[in-house]
Amino acid sequence: MGIRRKLPPLTALTAFEAAARLSSFTKAAAELGVTQAAVSRQIQLLESQFGFPLFARLHRKIEVTDRGRLLASASQEAFDLISASVAEITKESQETEVTIAATVAFSHFWLLPRISDFSRQHPGINLRIVTQDNMPNIESNKLDIAVRFGNGMWPDGQATLLFDDEIFPICSPQYAQTAGKIETLQELVNNPLISNMVDDPTWSGWSEWLAAFSMELPKKTSGLRCSFYTEAIYAALNGQGIALGWRHLVEDLLIQGQLVRVTDFTVKTRNAYFAVVSKRRLPSEATRLFQSWLAETADAPAMANQVTAVL
Amino acid sequence: MGIRRKLPPLTALTAFEAAARLSSFTKAAAELGVTQAAVSRQIQLLESQFGFPLFARLHRKIEVTDRGRLLASASQEAFDLISASVAEITKESQETEVTIAATVAFSHFWLLPRISDFSRQHPGINLRIVTQDNMPNIESNKLDIAVRFGNGMWPDGQATLLFDDEIFPICSPQYAQTAGKIETLQELVNNPLISNMVDDPTWSGWSEWLAAFSMELPKKTSGLRCSFYTEAIYAALNGQGIALGWRHLVEDLLIQGQLVRVTDFTVKTRNAYFAVVSKRRLPSEATRLFQSWLAETADAPAMANQVTAVL
DNA sequence: GTTGAGCATAATCTCGCCTTATGTGTTGAA
DNA sequence: TTCAACACATAAGGCGAGATTATGCTCAAC
Structure with a gap:
């Protein structure tokens, strides 16, 4: 698995992870310091790439799908891992x-x-x-x-x-x-x-x-x-x-x-x-x-x- | 730790992870399908952002530093996690x-x-x-x-x-x-x-x-x-x-x-x-x-x- | 000394991603 | 019923991150 792995666009993934965690594109956009439209596009990109939805669009809220939940939890773990490592090597x-x-x-x-x-x-x-x-x-x-x-x-x-x-x-x-x-x-x-x-x-x-x-x-x-x-x-x-x-x-x-x-x-x-x-x-x-x-x-x-x- | 974590540029991190794993900018570039120069620039970006080197530049080879090794291992784990998750949700x-x-x-x-x-x-x-x-x-x-x-x-x-x-x-x-x-x-x-x-x-x-x-x-x-x-x-x-x-x-x-x-x-x-x-x-x-x-x-x-x- | 392998640097280009602006659908209050 | 508000979708356009090409630098091997 090590070599030549296929990774999805990682910036899109950060947007997705935030949206899944906060259950809101708008809040995710605020957290990432971008506009809501940007988050929406990024997630569409991911979804079109995978070929299935990551969120169920309900009336005034969204809900992650089963597959989305899996991806979100893995992404969160992954980003936490990186973030912790960066904190570790940065602190002097x-x-x-x-x-x-x-x-x-x-x-x-x-x-x-x-x-x-x-x-x-x-x-x-x-x-x-x-x-x-x-x-x-x-x-x-x-x-x-x-x-x-x-x-x-x-x-x-x-x-x-x-x-x-x-x-x-x-x-x-x-x-x-x-x-x-x-x-x-x-x-x-x-x-x-x-x-x-x-x-x-x-x-x-x-x-x-x-x-x-x-x-x-x-x-x-x-x-x-x-x-x-x-x-x-x-x-x-x-x-x-x-x-x-x-x-x-x-x-x-x-x-x-x-x-x-x-x-x-x-x-x-x-x-x-x-x-x-x-x-x-x-x-x-x-x-x-x-x-x-x-x-x-x-x-x-x-x-x-x-x-x-x-x- | 969950919210507002500070992540390094992730594309740069993929370049770094590949370079660390392969101990070569050139090979990393080949694996990622980009030029060697691109990898070099990305890693410089990371290094300048952190304020310390991730690789020791030796004569015809590079060697990850201690901090680099830590970051590389965390990155590898993180990307493996994502990649595995993508494989899991993609397979039908x-x-x-x-x-x-x-x-x-x-x-x-x-x-x-x-x-x-x-x-x-x-x-x-x-x-x-x-x-x-x-x-x-x-x-x-x-x-x-x-x-x-x-x-x-x-x-x-x-x-x-x-x-x-x-x-x-x-x-x-x-x-x-x-x-x-x-x-x-x-x-x-x-x-x-x-x-x-x-x-x-x-x-x-x-x-x-x-x-x-x-x-x-x-x-x-x-x-x-x-x-x-x-x-x-x-x-x-x-x-x-x-x-x-x-x-x-x-x-x-x-x-x-x-x-x-x-x-x-x-x-x-x-x-x-x-x-x-x-x-x-x-x-x-x-x-x-x-x-x-x-x-x-x-x-x-x-x-x-x-x-x-x-x- | 010359060669060559591998990384650094510079200039330039381009497309990925963001923004602004506006559309659409649903809800809840008037 | 109607309308305002909220949340996500969509379209068009701009900008900059990150790619490329080209070239320089360094040191070991021959």
């Missing part, structure tokens, strides 16, 4: 605020511990972080950047890869000491396994993790069942059992020695973390700076000396 | 096929038992029924009508109410006889309660139904747990316990005496059944006929003599 705001959306876990364990580094580099830029687990819509929530986990295909924005991830069991050093050496997955599942509620289908829980090694989660398992991933990690920090650690989320805690890995078994996730920006909006300079900082920081090795969130 | 097909989407339960218990009536009235129209539980997209699946359960607000189409619904417990006559009289909800929950898996948030299960009477579903309940609603109803028909009956779905079976109500407790649903048609497409005569048949039949009382699906 020195935007100093950047709004970022991320999940609770990502925010807490990755973004917030690192964010001060960005603010130090760019003191003039104000960051607003929207922490929300269900995927927010970029347009309607006025987001500049959303950090999402998935396959990189989203309809509302352009995604750039931050990093893949992998998942492995972790626990506190104390717990590891008392539990003793864990060699097999069978030994592993005899420990209390800390899990959390998931409604995100891309998220992996214990049963999916074990399934990667063709193992089933035993019917009867002990271990906490938390509402959020953050709580699961804190439970592990408190020595209450073994949780699933997502590498980039727990890396700081591993380096600081607050968590340890209990086995070498690990699962690489099929999905990955992406930074998503709107297709519709022009990224401000501040947004662009944040995006490149995000990409750089995602590439950089985890920092041991990093101060981690409230512990 | 005597469509004789109507494609209807509905859930498994609605299809099985309501639509299919009644459909022959429509075919008898309109032998020339071929019906294609897409039975699918997750909500299909109207545009991409080329649906003419979708029957949906919800609040009537969907972004992709215009909904007209078919009927409200209510939910009450039902079982087979044999089961009712052996179970004896059921007066209270407490007696009710002591029976095996047949349920089915739900992922639809608008769907109500036993716990939601009981909650309407400020009652909790006991932790320990007996009763089958089916994958689909249809299976739950068949389980009830087989006398395996008490299921939740949706009035319009089980009405035929009630009238035929294959199912009976066990209590007068009933819950009116907040949502309702709607027939949804695309905003983008012009309903064919056949579609319109089917839609009015649907509305009439939904209004009509249930028919006892109706032959019901394979039993």
Whole structure:
């Protein structure tokens, strides 16, 4: 459909769209700043070109036909689209605020511990972080950047890869000491396994993790069942059992020695973390700076000396 | 935004859109059937009006700027929208096929038992029924009508109410006889309660139904747990316990005496059944006929003599 | 250095679109 | 019934947006 499409005369279409919206040639003419006759002619032109009427001429009013209604709604959408785009590229705001959306876990364990580094580099830029687990819509929530986990295909924005991830069991050093050496997955599942509620289908829980090694989660398992991933990690920090650690989320805690890995078994996730920006909006300079900082920081090795969130 | 929007010259915009898409003024000119100079002038006009370049002029090629890219993508979408709409209203097909989407339960218990009536009235129209539980997209699946359960607000189409619904417990006559009289909800929950898996948030299960009477579903309940609603109803028909009956779905079976109500407790649903048609497409005569048949039949009382699906 | 591909610029023309003026049909008040 | 008023249609004519033709400019390739 892209190439060689047949478009009706667009000036005529604007006249038609206004007339349909206002249900009046005269009002449409006033809105467009032309005479009523001009609108009448333009619409006749369209109608003769299509070969059917767009309006039913009633006594002192007009009424769009079914076909006309369809065309009017499409035209209105189209012109709104153009108009919004023009407004977007025309406005020259020195935007100093950047709004970022991320999940609770990502925010807490990755973004917030690192964010001060960005603010130090760019003191003039104000960051607003929207922490929300269900995927927010970029347009309607006025987001500049959303950090999402998935396959990189989203309809509302352009995604750039931050990093893949992998998942492995972790626990506190104390717990590891008392539990003793864990060699097999069978030994592993005899420990209390800390899990959390998931409604995100891309998220992996214990049963999916074990399934990667063709193992089933035993019917009867002990271990906490938390509402959020953050709580699961804190439970592990408190020595209450073994949780699933997502590498980039727990890396700081591993380096600081607050968590340890209990086995070498690990699962690489099929999905990955992406930074998503709107297709519709022009990224401000501040947004662009944040995006490149995000990409750089995602590439950089985890920092041991990093101060981690409230512990 | 609707009124008095400021649009750039649209002919210039078509030139720009083509140039951006083809990355060449010359090719754009060829596509539009004008000279290269014309395209060049139009784009200059746009640029001077905006006050910034839309293309970076490189040596033997051009490259859209960031702002240009945004405008180009919006323009392309807009023109595609118009072009599609024009194609839709221009085509004059005597469509004789109507494609209807509905859930498994609605299809099985309501639509299919009644459909022959429509075919008898309109032998020339071929019906294609897409039975699918997750909500299909109207545009991409080329649906003419979708029957949906919800609040009537969907972004992709215009909904007209078919009927409200209510939910009450039902079982087979044999089961009712052996179970004896059921007066209270407490007696009710002591029976095996047949349920089915739900992922639809608008769907109500036993716990939601009981909650309407400020009652909790006991932790320990007996009763089958089916994958689909249809299976739950068949389980009830087989006398395996008490299921939740949706009035319009089980009405035929009630009238035929294959199912009976066990209590007068009933819950009116907040949502309702709607027939949804695309905003983008012009309903064919056949579609319109089917839609009015649907509305009439939904209004009509249930028919006892109706032959019901394979039993 | 010469060539040539692709965009810019200038001068000119023309037809698409607007305006003015008037016609037609319907309605509602006198 | 009549007539004024309102809303869209139609006709004639003018003007300017946008097309054309012709030529210039620039830079990479040979």
